[in-house]
Amino acid sequence: MGHQITLATSSLNQWAMDFSGNLERIIQSIAIAKQRGATLRVGPELEIPGYGCQDHFLEGDTVLHSWEVLAKILSGDDTMNIICDIGMPVTHKNVIYNCRVIVHNKKILLIRPKMWLANDGNYREMRWFTPWMKHKQWEDHFLPRIIQAVTKQTKVPFGDCVISTVDTCIGVELCEELFTPASPHIDMGLDGVEIFTNSSGSHHELRKLYTRVELLKEATLKLGGVYLYANQKGCDGDRVYYDGCAMIAMNGHIIAQGAQFSLQDVEVVSATIDIEDVRSKRTSKSRSMQAASAERYHRIEVPFALSAGKFTDVASGAEGEMSLGLQVRLSQARFHEPEEEIALGPACWLWDYLRRSRAQGYFVPLSGGIDSCATAVIVYSMCRLVADAASRADHQVLADARRIVGEPEDSSYIPSDAKEFCNRIFHTCYMGTENSSRETRSRAKELATTIGSYHIDLNMDSLVTAVRDLFAYVTGVKPQFRVHGGSNAENLALQNIQARLRMVIAYLFAQLLPWVRGRQGGLLVLGSANVDESLRGYFTKYDCSSADINPIGGISKTDLKKFIAWSQTNFDLPILTNFLNATPTAELEPISENYVQADEADMGMTYDELSVFGRLRKVEQCGPYSMFTKLVHEWGSFLAPVQIAEKVKHFFFEHARNRHKMTTLTPAYHAESYSPDDNRFDLRPFLYPSRFPWQFKKIDEVAAALPDRSNRGPDKTKTE
Structure with missing residues (x-):
């Protein structure tokens, strides 16, 4: 019989600066791991303070409180008979590092700083942390007195080392280090490391999980080994949603996988493996030749075996003992369809935001169009998730739901029906004018009835007329719509005042509707502008697209339509056909x-x-010119070069002249890789030379010279 080892990794719903709550969830995850017989537990990146502290990482208080939390963990019995990989910031020689602290039996074995930092897209780690550039080197780190008092240690190793137990060797990799071309696990594996841990703060993006899974499989396919992937989950306090999905890979296969979307605050994924399987995987001569010349890592020796006991060949009749945890074997990794990702990711994000903001629910201006419809369906999906968790007696979800709807803590209320819970926390309003149609009013009302939202219907013509008359009284001229003979300026202004008044009305009703219903507190206003409209700037600044948060602001119109079609069937909402058509x-x-x-x-x-x-x-x-050249190849079969040129120029002109709107975008759930969110993801100017004279001139010159290869019928002009 081989050496059986039970390993545990976790997804924790940590919250930036919530040191008390984060401590409770860490301790709970360790307890679950130990109950399953695990002797190694891994947690997500920066789990003690929360990953999203941002500039709070520059404050000494954040580092101090992280040490205080670690002192509480070490002072109890939580780390006895288990090795725990815990994340926190550490200041070493006046430099702040993103670190993993490896502990065992109330002692610190190693502080391992992150070597490659995530610093693009949604990530700015180099703003707060410095990478550890002394690869395969270590130094003494002198511990703060609050830790010395607990561990009786004065100093511990700090740097790029590995942990050597009685029966195996463990190496640490942090999030981005898995994604880099020269990942540390390669050198560690060649030097005999058999178990790799990876603690991540990886956000959800549509269709992204496949990349993560493939990297985990590849990390152990050629190299051999066991890879434990932990991840943050939930809304840490910002625009991104961390989608959990803790996993364990072995020798190129995913053998255990957690949920990608869940309202559960603590999830532990565990598996029992035979470490001899790793050793047999590594018997190839080419691998052995590379390993024989590999540069060595400093090993921190710990007198502890991950395998639970002594065993010999059971077939010979000798006695043995071992502790088996939850054993999981998967034939292949599980993936959600993109439509289901939209149904689940933003819904979980909304739930975290609602319960942590202490608001009483959500308010949506329901227009009868597909965007506000999608927002409403996502809220309904959230209610379905809450009802499902409540039916499984999830105590945290029950406590949060009772508080939000105004029920006492000792209430017997259970939000087991999604429609009933939706009526308590979700409020919708159709704000009609003389320009609204009966069809949109009817669609809004029928959708609200179907999902159960508390719905109101109003006409706001008197408000629009009052503002229009005020302008006429002050200036002596009355603006007219274009169809009534007005100019483009008049026409646009009259449209915008309707949109902006809807924003004012939305906040009025969001503040007072709970009072109308005999409750205290206020509602959060949800926005309904999709990522494509934001990219084009096709919305009124400070209209009802301005809200507290926006669950669809990072999702394309194309994906939203697919989501609505999916929801029609999977949520049994036939009314959605009318929105799609x-x-x-x-x-x-x-x-x-x-x-x-x-x-x-x-x-x-x-x-x-x-x-x-x-x-x-x-x-x-792509800038304007490179986008044009790419689209000539992609669209050249059905559009002439000059037509493509006009489309590209028109897009960049509208994008540039509306770029200032990006600075006031409602914070939105990040879902698409091309989000134009100015505040974090898409850092670009908001004042442009919007006619791009140099770039557009080059496009026109090239477009005029290129042959027209489009298939446009008999009127096509031959230029070849």
């Missing part, structure tokens, strides 16, 4: 026999085209 319209201009306002006509481009523009601009880092 409706033409997107703002309904801000009068409807006439010859004109009905339509979003794509107003924008001068389709939503599908916007998704392509967004991907090329952000993900592929």
